[in-house]
Amino acid sequence: MRIEFRTGKHTDVTCDLMAVPVFEEEVKDAAALRELDRASRGVLKAALASGEFKTELHRTCLVHRPAGFKAGRLLLIGGGKRSDFVLARLREVAGAAVRAGRSAACGSVALLARGGHPLGEAARVCAEGALYGNYEPDDYKTRDWESREVDEFVFVSEGEARSREIQQGILRGIVIGNATNLARNLVNEPANILTPTRFAERALELGAEAGLEVQIIEQEEMEKLGMNTLLAVSRGSEQPPKLIVLRIKDQERKAGKGVPLYALVGKGVTFDSGGISIKPAEKMEEMKADMAGGAAVLGTMIALGQLRPHNRVIGLIPAVENLPSGRATKPGDVVKSFLGKTVEITNTDAEGRLIMADVLAYARSQGATHLVDIATLTGACVIALGWHNAGVMGTNQSMIDRLRKYCSVTGERLWQLPLDDEYRKILRSEIADIKNVGHRYGGAITAAKFLQEFVEDTPWVHIDIAGVDMDHEGRPFAAKGGTGFGVRTLVQLFVAPFRE
Ligand code: BES
Ligand code: ZN
Ligand code: ZN
Numbered sequence: 001m002r003i004e005f006r007t008g009k010h011t012d013v014t015c016d017l018m019a020v021p022v023f024e025e026e027v028k029d030a031a032a033l034r035e036l037d038r039a040s041r042g043v044l045k046a047a048l049a050s051g052e053f054k055t056e057l058h059r060t061c062l063v064h065r066p067a068g069f070k071a072g073r074l075l076l077i078g079g080g081k082r083s084d085f086v087l088a089r090l091r092e093v094a095g096a097a098v099r100a101g102r103s104a105a106c107g108s109v110a111l112l113a114r115g116g117h118p119l120g121e122a123a124r125v126c127a128e129g130a131l132y133g134n135y136e137p138d139d140y141k142t143r144d145w146e147s148r149e150v151d152e153f154v155f156v157s158e159g160e161a162r163s164r165e166i167q168q169g170i171l172r173g174i175v176i177g178n179a180t181n182l183a184r185n186l187v188n189e190p191a192n193i194l195t196p197t198r199f200a201e202r203a204l205e206l207g208a209e210a211g212l213e214v215q216i217i218e219q220e221e222m223e224k225l226g227m228n229t230l231l232a233v234s235r236g237s238e239q240p241p242k243l244i245v246l247r248i249k250d251q252e253r254k255a256g257k258g259v260p261l262y263a264l265v266g267k268g269v270t271f272d273s274g275g276i277s278i279k280p281a282e283k284m285e286e287m288k289a290d291m292a293g294g295a296a297v298l299g300t301m302i303a304l305g306q307l308r309p310h311n312r313v314i315g316l317i318p319a320v321e322n323l324p325s326g327r328a329t330k331p332g333d334v335v336k337s338f339l340g341k342t343v344e345i346t347n348t349d350a351e352g353r354l355i356m357a358d359v360l361a362y363a364r365s366q367g368a369t370h371l372v373d374i375a376t377l378t379g380a381c382v383i384a385l386g387w388h389n390a391g392v393m394g395t396n397q398s399m400i401d402r403l404r405k406y407c408s409v410t411g412e413r414l415w416q417l418p419l420d421d422e423y424r425k426i427l428r429s430e431i432a433d434i435k436n437v438g439h440r441y442g443g444a445i446t447a448a449k450f451l452q453e454f455v456e457d458t459p460w461v462h463i464d465i466a467g468v469d470m471d472h473e474g475r476p477f478a479a480k481g482g483t484g485f486g487v488r489t490l491v492q493l494f495v496a497p498f499r500e
Contacts, residue, residue: 001130001131001134001149001151001153002151002152002153003127003130003131003152003154003155003170003173003174004152004153004154004155004170005123005155005156005163005166005167005170006110006155006156006157007156007157007158007159007160007161007166008158009039009158010039010112010156010158011039011068011069011070012070013110013154013156014070015070015071015072015110015152015154016071016073016101016104016106016107016108016109017071017072017073017075017097017100017101017104017106017108017109017110018066018069018071018073018074018075018110018111018156019075019077019097019100019101019109019110019111020036020040020044020074020075020076020077020112020114021077021078021079021093021112021114021115022036022053022055022076022079023079023080023081023114023115024056024080024081025081025082025083026055026082027048027055033045039068040066040067040069040074041066041067041068043063043067043074043076047061047063047076053078055078055079055080056078056080057078057079057080057092058077058078058092058093058096058475058477059078060075060076060077060096060476061075062074062100063075063076071110072106073106075097075100075101077093077096077100079093079115085115086408087121087122087125087408087409088125088407088408088410089115089411090113090117090122090125090126090129091125091126091132091477092129092475092476092477093477094111094126094127094130094133094153094477095129095130095132095133095476095477095478096133096476096477097109097130097133098130098134098150098477099133099134099147099476099478100476101150102133102134102136102147102148102150103147105147105148106150107150107151107152108151108152108153108154109150109152109154110153110154110155110156111130111155111156112156112158113126113155113156113157119157119159119160119162119165120162120165120166120168120169121169121409122155122169123155123157123165123166123167123169123173124169124172124173124176125173125409126153126173127155127169127172127174127177128173128176128177128180129477130153130177131173131174131177131178131180131181132180132181132477132478134150134153135181135185135478135479136149136479137184137185137188137480137481137482155170172307175303175306175307176303176487176488176491179299179300179302179303179484179487179491180299180484180487181484182298182302182484183295183296183299183482183487184295184481184482184483184484185482186199186202186291186294186295186298186482187288187289187292187295187470187481187482187483187484188289188481188482189288190288191270191271191287191288191321194270194291195239195270195321196234196239196240196241196242196268196270196319196320196321197239197240197242199242199244199268199270199291199294199317199319200216200244200319202298203216203244203246203298203317204216206298206302207298207301207302207305210301210302210303210305210306211248211249211305211306212246212247212248212249212301212302212305213246213247213248213249214244214245214246215244215245216243216244216245217242218240218242219231219234219241222241222243225338225362226338227243227337227338227358227359227362228335228336228338228358229337229338229343229354229355229357229358230243230318230320230338230354230355230358230359231335232329232333233269233275233320233322233329233351233354233355234321234322235327235328236275236276236322236323236324236325236327236328236329236348237320237321237322237323237325238325239270239320239321241319241320242318242319242320243316243318243319243362244268244294244315244316244317244318245314245315245316246297246298246301246314246315246316246317247314248301248304248305248308248309248312248313248314249305251312251313252312255312255367260311260312260369260370261312261313261314261367261368261369261370262311262312262313262314262368262369262370262372262494263313263314263315263316263360263363263364263371263372264300264301264313264314264315264316264372264373264374264490265293265297265315265316265317265318265356265359265360265363265371265372265373265374266291266293266294266295266296266297266298266315266316266317266373266374267290267291267292267293267294267318267355267356267373267375267376267377268291268294268295268317268318268319268320268355269290269291269319269320269321269322269352269355270288270290270319270320271287271288271322272287272322272349273287273322273323273324274322274324274348274349275322275323275328275348275351276324276329276330276331277331277347277348277349278324278349279349286470289376289469289470289482290322290352290376291319292465292469292470292485293373293375293376293463293469293486294317294318294319295482295484296374296465296485296486296487297316297317297374297486297490298315298317299484300315300486300487300490300491301313301315303491304491304495307491307494307495309494310494311494313494314363314366314368316359316362318355318356318358318359320355322348322349324348329345330345330348331346331347331348332344332345333345334432337357337361338357338358338362338365339358339361341433341434341453341454342432342433343357343429343432343433343434343435344429344430344431344434344435344436345435345436346429346435346436346437347436347437350437350447352375352376352377352378353377353436353447353451354436356373356375356377356451356454357450357453357454358454360373360451360454360460364456368458369458369459370396370399370458370459370460371455371458371459371460371461372399372460372462372463372490372493373460373461373462374462374463374465374490375462375463375464375465376464376465376466376469377444377447377448377462377464377465377466378443378444378447378464379443379466380440380442380444381443381444381466381467382466382467383443384417384444385415385467386467387467387468387471387472388413388467388468389413389414389415389467390412390413390414390415390463390464390465390467390468390485390486391414391415391416391417391444391463391464392404392414392416392417392462392463392464393416393417393418393444393445393448393461393464394419394459394460394461395419395452395459395460395461396459396460396461399459399461400414400416400461402493403461403463403489403493404416406489406492407489409488409492410488410489410492411488412468412485412486412488412489413468414463414489417444417445417448418445419445419448419449419452423438423442423445423446423449424449424452424453426438426439426442426446426449427446427449427450427453434450434453436450444464447464448462448464463489465485469482469485470482471483
């Protein structure tokens with residue numbers, strides 16, 4: 001999709017569909033509506049009066065051949081309360097406009113930027129939302145489905161012509177939007193296609209294009225390094241494990257004493273059957289998405305490779321398949337981790353924490369001073385928070401606060417859960433230093449406590465995305481399936497300069 005901008009009157013933009021957001025407050029204030037209504041030659045007021053159009057967020061009303069418009073169609077789109085119209089909502093409205101365009105067979109869609117945000121940021125989130133809305137997981141459909149792709153999106157600003165700001169915003173939005181869709185597409189890939197090997201190959205291809213150095217650590221090297229909790233998970237599978245390491249080119253020049261190095265670690269289980277502790281058949285197909293944390297890290301690093309962050313950042317993705325077989329790890333097996341601590345694996349379905357433990361410890365051995373991990377780690381997190389918030393825990397409170405604040409811009413909600421010492425006791429093993437599973441209660445927290453054993457004193461944030469990696473319902477601005485959750489939040493963490 002091409003993304004462009006125009007400044008000037010929205011009625012003069014030539015396109016197939018012109019989307020105009022309308023806010024709840026405006027309906028009650030005749031003066032506020034007057035200008036928009038006049039531009040539409042009374043269509044807006046008529047649509048409101050008839051009850052066909054309401055200003056509720058994402059509601060739409062499509063008008064063909066609107067008088068006074070160069071556009072073929074006018075799409076009125078509800079913006080909700082103007083006072084709640086944060087950048088995250090504007091992104092959704094851009095996505096909803098593009099999806100409405102898709103289903104109305106429109107090749108070009110324009111959006112009138114309203115809401116009073118700084119134009120550069122508005123253009124950025126609109127570009128992100130437009131790309132997000134245009135995405136459809138249809139690679140494996142052999143016939144045309146209901147809608148066609150939108151070829152062109154135009155950001156329209158009637159205010160000051162701040163072209164440089166808008167252009168820069170659009171370029172950033174394209175980078176972040178494409179990186180998010182890349183993560184979504186990886187999550188949607190079936191597990192017979194996206195094996196650990198293919199995941200590593202994709203990282204090599206895409207990383208090279210984006211200015212990253214990509215290293216793959218193979219099984220033999222893992223064995224030498226003693227990554228036995230990681231290897232315990234992949235044992236049952238015919239697919240060899242891969243540890244994908246992503247670095248940003250030329251960034252090492254910034255290295256030196258006291259310069260922080262941030263490591264992003266993403267869980268990359270390309271299929272989680274549970275292993276010998278096998279899962280029930282129902283919904284097991286969803287476990288192809290158990291690499292969503294890894295996809296978020298790859299998407300983030302690909303965006304950062306192009307956006308050149310101020311901080312030093314590396315990405316690590318342990319990619320494995322968790323299957324039962326005659327070679328598979330059995331409940332009760334004991335292994336020695338990369339860090340040296342021994343682990344009794346009482347449940348092979350708690351595999352995410354096993355691969356993450358070794359890689360978090362490995363990241364520290366590579367000089368990481370700050371750790372952020374993102375993983376579809378626990379069903380318990382879905383029970384606690386449902387589908388609309390990821391869980392966040394950790395020992396770096398200032399970073400947690402910062403991540404949570406980004407939500408009004410990114411639209412990715414995070415809710416903090418506690419990490420008190422008492423939860424650690426549940427993981428005491430009779431025969432090893434720790435076991436990988438306690439009881440059901442507080443399962444998202446005990447999983448994080450397990451990881452904490454391997455990050456020790458390094459400042460660390462853990463994001464459990466088990467409930468938010470996939471959209472099960474579909475939204476007006478998004479197709480069902482992978483959400484790419486984490487890409488926007490993690491990119492945001494590094495594009496705004498900061499010091500810890
Ligand atoms: N990948 C799952 C967690 C998950 C569940 C992600 C639902 C997305 C949706 C994880 O590996 C797992 O199986 N966790 C177990 C842990 C249990 C055995 C302690 C769980 O949550 O049931
Ligand atoms: Zn599992
Ligand atoms: Zn899993």
